[in-house]
Amino acid sequence: MGAIGKFLGRTHGKRGPDWADYVTYLYLILGTVLMFGPVMWLVTSSFKQQSDLLRFPPRLLPYRQEMVEVSGYDEPLPLYVVVFEDGTTRELARVRRVGIEGHHVDPANPEEIIKVNINQTTPVEQVVFSFDNYIRGIERFNFLRYFVNTVTVTAVATALTLLVNSMAAFALSKYQFRGRNSIFVLMISTLLVPLSVILIPLLLTIRSVGWFDSLIGVIIPSIATPTGVFLLRQYMLTIPDELLESARLDGASEWRIYLQVILPLARPALAVLAIFSVMWRWNDFLWPLIVLQSSEYKTLQVGLSSFSGELQTQWDTLLAMTVLTLLPVTVVFAFLQKYITTGIATTGMK
Amino acid sequence: MAEGGGIRGEYRVRRTLGDVVFNSVVDFFDGLFRPIQALIGSKRMPYVFVLPNLLVFVIFILIPMILNFSYAFTGGQQFFLADRTPVGGDNFAHLFDCGNFLDPNTCREDTFWIAMFNTVWFVVLQVGALVVVSLGTALVLNQKVKARAFFRSVFFYPVLLSPVVVALIWRWILQNDGLLNALIVAFGGERLPFLVSVGWTRFWVVFISVWSQMGFYTLILLAGLQSIPTELYEASSIDGANRWQAFRRITLPLLMPTMLVVLVLSVIRAVQSFDIVYAFSNGGPGTATTFMVQYIFNTAFMPPNQYGLAAAASLVLASILLILTLIQLRVGRQSELA
Numbered sequence: 001m002g003a004i005g006k007f008l009g010r011t012h013g014k015r016g017p018d019w020a021d022y023v024t025y026l027y028l029i030l031g032t033v034l035m036f037g038p039v040m041w042l043v044t045s046s047f048k049q050q051s052d053l054l055r056f057p058p059r060l061l062p063y064r065q066e067m068v069e070v071s072g073y074d075e076p077l078p079l080y081v082v083v084f085e086d087g088t089t090r091e092l093a094r095v096r097r098v099g100i101e102g103h104h105v106d107p108a109n110p111e112e113i114i115k116v117n118i119n120q121t122t123p124v125e126q127v128v129f130s131f132d133n134y135i136r137g138i139e140r141f142n143f144l145r146y147f148v149n150t151v152t153v154t155a156v157a158t159a160l161t162l163l164v165n166s167m168a169a170f171a172l173s174k175y176q177f178r179g180r181n182s183i184f185v186l187m188i189s190t191l192l193v194p195l196s197v198i199l200i201p202l203l204l205t206i207r208s209v210g211w212f213d214s215l216i217g218v219i220i221p222s223i224a225t226p227t228g229v230f231l232l233r234q235y236m237l238t239i240p241d242e243l244l245e246s247a248r249l250d251g252a253s254e255w256r257i258y259l260q261v262i263l264p265l266a267r268p269a270l271a272v273l274a275i276f277s278v279m280w281r282w283n284d285f286l287w288p289l290i291v292l293q294s295s296e297y298k299t300l301q302v303g304l305s306s307f308s309g310e311l312q313t314q315w316d317t318l319l320a321m322t323v324l325t326l327l328p329v330t331v332v333f334a335f336l337q338k339y340i341t342t343g344i345a346t347t348g349m350k
Numbered sequence: 351m352a353e354g355g356g357i358r359g360e361y362r363v364r365r366t367l368g369d370v371v372f373n374s375v376v377d378f379f380d381g382l383f384r385p386i387q388a389l390i391g392s393k394r395m396p397y398v399f400v401l402p403n404l405l406v407f408v409i410f411i412l413i414p415m416i417l418n419f420s421y422a423f424t425g426g427q428q429f430f431l432a433d434r435t436p437v438g439g440d441n442f443a444h445l446f447d448c449g450n451f452l453d454p455n456t457c458r459e460d461t462f463w464i465a466m467f468n469t470v471w472f473v474v475l476q477v478g479a480l481v482v483v484s485l486g487t488a489l490v491l492n493q494k495v496k497a498r499a500f501f502r503s504v505f506f507y508p509v510l511l512s513p514v515v516v517a518l519i520w521r522w523i524l525q526n527d528g529l530l531n532a533l534i535v536a537f538g539g540e541r542l543p544f545l546v547s548v549g550w551t552r553f554w555v556v557f558i559s560v561w562s563q564m565g566f567y568t569l570i571l572l573a574g575l576q577s578i579p580t581e582l583y584e585a586s587s588i589d590g591a592n593r594w595q596a597f598r599r600i601t602l603p604l605l606m607p608t609m610l611v612v613l614v615l616s617v618i619r620a621v622q623s624f625d626i627v628y629a630f631s632n633g634g635p636g637t638a639t640t641f642m643v644q645y646i647f648n649t650a651f652m653p654p655n656q657y658g659l660a661a662a663a664s665l666v667l668a669s670i671l672l673i674l675t676l677i678q679l680r681v682g683r684q685s686e687l688a
Binding site for chain 2 (some may be wrong): 020021025027028031032033034035036038039041043045054055056057058153158163164165167171172174175177180182185186187190192193194196197198199200201202203204207220221223224229253254255256258259260279282283286301305308315317319322325330333337338340341343
């Protein structure tokens with residue numbers, strides 16, 4: 001305790017820890033439990049067997065009962081520790097259960113049946129992280145198809161977002177042309193028109209161009225994000241115009257200037273937008289839910305939601321699929337958290 | 351370019367496979383766009399650059415915005431506008447046909463008003479809790495804490511989880527045989543009907559959306575806190591101000607612009623809450639957690655597909671959002687002047 005006190009105390013120099021330090025760290029530790037705990041619980045649960053999932057109260061870690069092969073029996077038998085009246089204990093395999101009585105055999109001597117009250121027995125278990133739920137889920141849930149669809153949407157939409165938004169940002173930051181300000185204001189003002197208020201007419205547009213129930217119908221409406229244009233434009237404004245001028249003197253076309261001068265210099269801003277676009281598209285729900293109808297085109301989020309809405313929630317596979325769905329985002333976050341957090345703090349976009 | 355960016359990097363000779371590919375792409379597009387530039391002149395090239403973005407905006411935002419009115423003033427279950435019959439303001443009359451506007455049961459379209467009232471309490475509770483919790487966390491993280499970057503990431507992590515994942519995580523914890531009930535029983539309590547009772551479902555919908563969003567606002571507030579010059583605090587402590595006085599007189603006023611941003615963003619998002627709630631409770635039990643967007647979604651995309659009614663409700667929602675934005679812009683300007 002003294003060491004911890006000294007450790008905490010360092011924040012306030014020689015005065016030693018005061019109450020505010022204790023409150024601070026208590027808050028942070030409770031916060032960590034509350035933020036990470038639910039996800040950890042999901043992950044450990046996803047490795048549990050069906051019988052373990054139904055257990056109340058649940059146990060922290062996934063357990064599996066030990067099974068033994070006993071000669072004379074086709075199936076492996078579950079192993080129990082049996083406590084006899086005289087206090088001796090033996091490990092026996094259970095053949096069957098009749099009411100409150102268990103019929104057991106000694107694996108070493110399978111001829112003799114030992115009948116014991118089940119209250120005297122406890123299962124022999126060990127912690128096993130079983131991937132059964134994952135395997136069953138991937139087979140039953142069509143995970144790979146949803147996964148491929150989601151990756152396609154995310155990758156294509158992000159690539160197009162970067163291209164289209166950086167082109168517009170380039171024009172809006174590096175040229176004087178008629179209508180520039182009106183175009184910029186028009187783009188920014190669409191921030192006021194969220195998807196949720198144009199659902200029906202947007203669906204009409206998509207159906208009219210024949211993109212209903214297809215991945216492209218999910219991708220295209222999402223690629224022109226006002227926040228993206230804004231972020232890139234602000235960044236490109238800091239690139240000196242002299243660079244463009246000297247490139248022009250060298251005979252570069254405007255398009256070459258965009259690709260070879262502007263884009264490489266705007267890489268930090270492009271990286272931030274790329275990370276955000278990946279997160280947005282991976283987690284998108286409302287629009288894919290409306291556009292994607294047939295099972296072969298569903299994304300992970302839509303598939304997961306319809307799977308969980310089925311009459312009997314099959315938690316064993318559902319938990320495993322949820323873990324697989326959050327895994328890519330978690331990995332991206334683990335590696336790029338610095339960019340993500342500073343990106344948000346400086347641009348305020350989500 | 352990774353090393354520091356800057357102009358000098360441009361002249362460094364470095365040819366990796368990526369460079370070769372990139373250069374050939376540049377050459378390809380250059381060949382494509384050079385004739386265009388020759389045709390229209392370099393002065394008009396910016397129009398070419400904004401064109402793709404503008405097209406997407408016009409086709410997928412601007413035109414739908416206008417078409418929304420056509421839906422709102424037509425009736426029937428037909429989806430395509432050509433098949434729909436004009437009904438004038440009937441959809442709006444239907445929505446606003448109320449005996450007493452404070453009692454949804456007296457309204458013809460009672461679910462609309464239930465959704466409206468649900469949205470009101472949800473926005474008030476959720477935004478209130480969100481601002482308090484985010485501010486508290488930002489203040490804690492703004493102190494000299496060990497491993498601040500780690501804790502900042504901890505609070506931010508749920509922001510990145512998808513709404514469906516968040517809803518499933520919490521449904522698993524809150525179900526009848528779930529972890530939370532196990533803890534309650536372990537401490538001698540009775541199981542609680544978290545996912546069944548109206549009150550508890552409402553509570554958890556607010557809780558979960560705060561849980562999943564607070565990290566985002568914490569980050570913004572933390573950035574605001576860190577932009578306050580530390581000299582101010584040093585000066586105030588020399589003048590004998592205690593912590594509370596420093597918070598009240600320095601932190602709060604200087605954080606006001608950031609707080610306003612947080613308020614604008616969180617209110618606008620809360621009014622549009624849909625996906626977490628859809629995956630968590632699907633608006634239930636009954637209509638206990640049916641909010642505006644869910645009402646629009648259900649009315650349009652569930653039988654009997656009342657597109658006109660849903661579009662009219664969308665316009666009501668859009669006007670609410672517009673009014674909120676204008677109010678907040680006005681408030682923002684006043685707080686800047688003050």
